[in-house]
Amino acid sequence: MLSSPYIAEQSSVSIIMLKVLAALVPGIAVYVWLFGPAILVTLTLASVTALVLETIAVRLRGWPAKPFLMDGSALVTAWLLALSLPPIAPWWLIVVGTFFAIVVAKHLYGGLGNNLFNPAMVGYAVLIISFPVQMTQWSAPLSLAGAHLSLLDSAQYIFTGILPDGLKLDAISSATPLDTLRTQLQLEHTVREITRLPIFGNLGGTGGEAVVLMFLLGGLYLWLARIITWHIPAAFIAGLWITGGLFHISDPDRYISPWFHLATGGVMLGAFFIATDPVTGATTPRGKLIFGAGIGILTYLIRTLGGYPDGVAFAVLLMNIMVPLIDAYTQPKVYGHKQKEPAE
Amino acid sequence: MTRQLYEFNGGVHPEEHKHASTSRPIGIAPLPRILIVSLRQHIGQPAKPIVAVGEQVLKGQMIGQAEGYVSVAVHAPTSGTVTAIAGHAAAHPSGLTDLCITIAPDGADRWIEHSALDYRNMDPSHLRNQLRDLGIAGLGGAVFPSFIKLNPGATQKVPTLVLNGGECEPWITCDDMLMRERAAEILAGAAVMRYMLHSDEVLVGIEDNKPEAIAAMQAAASQCDFPVEVVTVPTLYPGGGAKQLIKTLTGKEVPSGGRSTDVGVATFNVGTAYALHRAVNHGEPLISRIVTVTGNVHRPQNFEVLIGTPLAELVRLTGATRDDTSGYVMGGPMMGFDLISTDVPMVKATNCILVKSLALFPPPPPAMPCIRCTRCAQACPADLQPQELYWFARAKNFGKTQEYHLFDCIECGCCSYVCPSHIPLVQYYRYAKSEIWAKEKDKKAADLARERHEFRQLRIEREQQERAAKLALKASAKLAEASPESPDDAANAAKKAAIQAALERAKEKKEGVTPRNIENLPPEKLQEIAEIEARRAKIRAMAKDAVEK
Numbered sequence A: 001m002l003s004s005p006y007i008a009e010q011s012s013v014s015i016i017m018l019k020v021l022a023a024l025v026p027g028i029a030v031y032v033w034l035f036g037p038a039i040l041v042t043l044t045l046a047s048v049t050a051l052v053l054e055t056i057a058v059r060l061r062g063w064p065a066k067p068f069l070m071d072g073s074a075l076v077t078a079w080l081l082a083l084s085l086p087p088i089a090p091w092w093l094i095v096v097g098t099f100f101a102i103v104v105a106k107h108l109y110g111g112l113g114n115n116l117f118n119p120a121m122v123g124y125a126v127l128i129i130s131f132p133v134q135m136t137q138w139s140a141p142l143s144l145a146g147a148h149l150s151l152l153d154s155a156q157y158i159f160t161g162i163l164p165d166g167l168k169l170d171a172i173s174s175a176t177p178l179d180t181l182r183t184q185l186q187l188e189h190t191v192r193e194i195t196r197l198p199i200f201g202n203l204g205g206t207g208g209e210a211v212v213l214m215f216l217l218g219g220l221y222l223w224l225a226r227i228i229t230w231h232i233p234a235a236f237i238a239g240l241w242i243t244g245g246l247f248h249i250s251d252p253d254r255y256i257s258p259w260f261h262l263a264t265g266g267v268m269l270g271a272f273f274i275a276t277d278p279v280t281g282a283t284t285p286r287g288k289l290i291f292g293a294g295i296g297i298l299t300y301l302i303r304t305l306g307g308y309p310d311g312v313a314f315a316v317l318l319m320n321i322m323v324p325l326i327d328a329y330t331q332p333k334v335y336g337h338k339q340k341e342p343a344e
Numbered sequence B: 001m002t003r004q005l006y007e008f009n010g011g012v013h014p015e016e017h018k019h020a021s022t023s024r025p026i027g028i029a030p031l032p033r034i035l036i037v038s039l040r041q042h043i044g045q046p047a048k049p050i051v052a053v054g055e056q057v058l059k060g061q062m063i064g065q066a067e068g069y070v071s072v073a074v075h076a077p078t079s080g081t082v083t084a085i086a087g088h089a090a091a092h093p094s095g096l097t098d099l100c101i102t103i104a105p106d107g108a109d110r111w112i113e114h115s116a117l118d119y120r121n122m123d124p125s126h127l128r129n130q131l132r133d134l135g136i137a138g139l140g141g142a143v144f145p146s147f148i149k150l151n152p153g154a155t156q157k158v159p160t161l162v163l164n165g166g167e168c169e170p171w172i173t174c175d176d177m178l179m180r181e182r183a184a185e186i187l188a189g190a191a192v193m194r195y196m197l198h199s200d201e202v203l204v205g206i207e208d209n210k211p212e213a214i215a216a217m218q219a220a221a222s223q224c225d226f227p228v229e230v231v232t233v234p235t236l237y238p239g240g241g242a243k244q245l246i247k248t249l250t251g252k253e254v255p256s257g258g259r260s261t262d263v264g265v266a267t268f269n270v271g272t273a274y275a276l277h278r279a280v281n282h283g284e285p286l287i288s289r290i291v292t293v294t295g296n297v298h299r300p301q302n303f304e305v306l307i308g309t310p311l312a313e314l315v316r317l318t319g320a321t322r323d324d325t326s327g328y329v330m331g332g333p334m335m336g337f338d339l340i341s342t343d344v345p346m347v348k349a350t351n352c353i354l355v356k357s358l359a360l361f362p363p364p365p366p367a368m369p370c371i372r373c374t375r376c377a378q379a380c381p382a383d384l385q386p387q388e389l390y391w392f393a394r395a396k397n398f399g400k401t402q403e404y405h406l407f408d409c410i411e412c413g414c415c416s417y418v419c420p421s422h423i424p425l426v427q428y429y430r431y432a433k434s435e436i437w438a439k440e441k442d443k444k445a446a447d448l449a450r451e452r453h454e455f456r457q458l459r460i461e462r463e464q465q466e467r468a469a470k471l472a473l474k475a476s477a478k479l480a481e482a483s484p485e486s487p488d489d490a491a492n493a494a495k496k497a498a499i500q501a502a503l504e505r506a507k508e509k510k511e512g513v514t515p516r517n518i519e520n521l522p523p524e525k526l527q528e529i530a531e532i533e534a535r536r537a538k539i540r541a542m543a544k545d546a547v548e549k
């Protein structure tokens, strides 16, 4: 028999996860429109792999498969991972990444709710360390690409590595603006010269900036729908922007404008969808601010001073480790207590 | 002029369902065939029966007398014969039985002699004792003896008197209807409170979903010979909780483990004010109260019900039992508890009988793992981190639950209400609290046993020493003539004193290590303990069930 309360709000993990997926849809649509349909193949592949692996893992634990598959968290992980990977990456890259996300990062840590690290970012990190070459071949924006791949062509390329006759990989792929910036800076070009390259758009990358904008809008929807609070995204963006701003002021030729950083790579996806993963993030309001700001600052430092093109994944993982500490030291004041007391 | 209001954090907006029971006026429940008056209706010590089986009693006659400090009397709700004094299924979350006095009414409903109290010319402590003997206790749910709260104590006054008409729980409307129909009487009770507490201001907090009650109270307030401010507060559960209402009205927080008077505020439920008015101005003990009967019934309504009326007789007044009735809850859907039998008698705490059906109160879907979404923390009016409390309670890490302020949890249910994983969080907190109390009780018992043991050891030692001394004395007497002022006696006395001192030191030391959280508790906390104690048995069983499942 259950005790009170006897009533509950209409909510469930599935509803939350569905809303998260829905919030990603506009970004995906623009992605397809500006970069071609390959991303749909990647998303589908990651989703199927995630669901299969989730079913196996849940069965192995002797849990009922249905409620856990229905909770939708595996799908969210799959989508976030797929959206972080190059859309024309080979199929096995997706499968390996998804495996590390679902099986290693999530289920080996005890399954939903118990994982310490953000599963999608674990998948991403493993891939970028192990397969750096495949991870840097991105679809070129259609406006700059020499050729367009249809959905079928994309699927064929992803699964077999074979391009339609007479097509060169160069015609459909390009480096990301972040990669370009990094290599060009190493060639001693100034920021001003580099940003004249066609891959650079108004703020971020050509095409990419529109996708980023849609993720921002999707994120705002999540906030309005009370799926996430404002703390982590706001602190993430502020942390990145302020750090980037300080570097930029110190040497505008070497350090690009902080707006560029906000508009490229995984920042908006990371700020609103990845860092806000409740399981692996900080939980107290002040803790969320610290957690988000930490990710923002680390993202900038890794992008600018580190060896990897985008720093969001590593920044998230590093801050994941800090979460227990952050939470313990940011316990909010409890009603009727005078000051904040740390609960070690 | 509108008063500045403050906000408490958290809270939820469950569906109200209040209109169901407000379309009919308060009905007077007819005399039931039998009345079962529990001796444990208030927080604290149960009353002690002072009548015998077979005795004739009059309406309003004291049948159970207050025992100990935190206790009040209970009275015969009508005239008749005492037919039993025995354990009976009681309105308790634990479902345990309580000692009850059963009265077979004679139908005459003959009052005992009673008259108004001339309270302005009474010694305050005498007045408080009278209120104790008239059985006045808080009717908002806590049933704390009112005479204790009406003692201004060392500060001589409690500046702010708050009448709580918040009534934030869904379905319940007994306070709403009382305010609509008997506003002047409520304020007459408030006048007595104000007099006893020397209060400067009297506030009546009412949630804005009760416009009729607000209007009625405002009308009554304008007729009052002292200033009364009727304050409309936003509807937000648990805004009618004493701590939350105090925060909303004054911006002050009742200190953790303290009492509202620490911040100069006393809160009473409007029903208590009404009962106080009946007691002081008419000399009537607390033998009836307003109860909402609602939920899965044909004609939901509020009734003025004699304390002791069996559940079945009360519910019958709303029409025949519906086929799909699945249970009875005392209280509201957020904080109420299941009643185990339809024989359970109404007590002073019964504000509502909520009749359940699976359609109205569907069982929750199976619980999923906590995803740490912190919706619970955002909803918690005590500003706790329910997800952490849950984690530690589940792991039976009770020390940690205390570090995360488990005992500041008011068990309002907001966290469970919003949890997307449908985790019965409050159930875990009740369980953790009861385990902690049980442990501390065991520890106290163990300490006591050890003390006794040590005392015995000391006594044996002392006796041995005394015997040795006696032998020595005898031996020395043989050798020489002993004077009555023998030095041996003096040595013995010194030894005894030393032993006594050691004993006392040991005792002090032991008392010094009694677990925290249980010492110097204010009466409110004691009442909580009592409640929790009562729930223990059942919750433990339930938790065991859940674990074994």
Ligand code: SF4
Binding pocket: B369, B370, B371, B372, B373, B374, B375, B376, B377, B386, B387, B390, B415, B418, B419, B420, B421, B422, B423, B425
């Ligand atoms: S609402 Fe439920 S799932 Fe969310 S953090 Fe609280 S306990 Fe966990």
Ligand code: SF4
Binding pocket: B376, B379, B380, B381, B382, B383, B384, B386, B408, B409, B410, B411, B412, B413, B414, B415, B416, B425, B426, B429
């Ligand atoms: S039941 Fe306790 S933990 Fe849950 S919301 Fe209420 S006060 Fe907070």
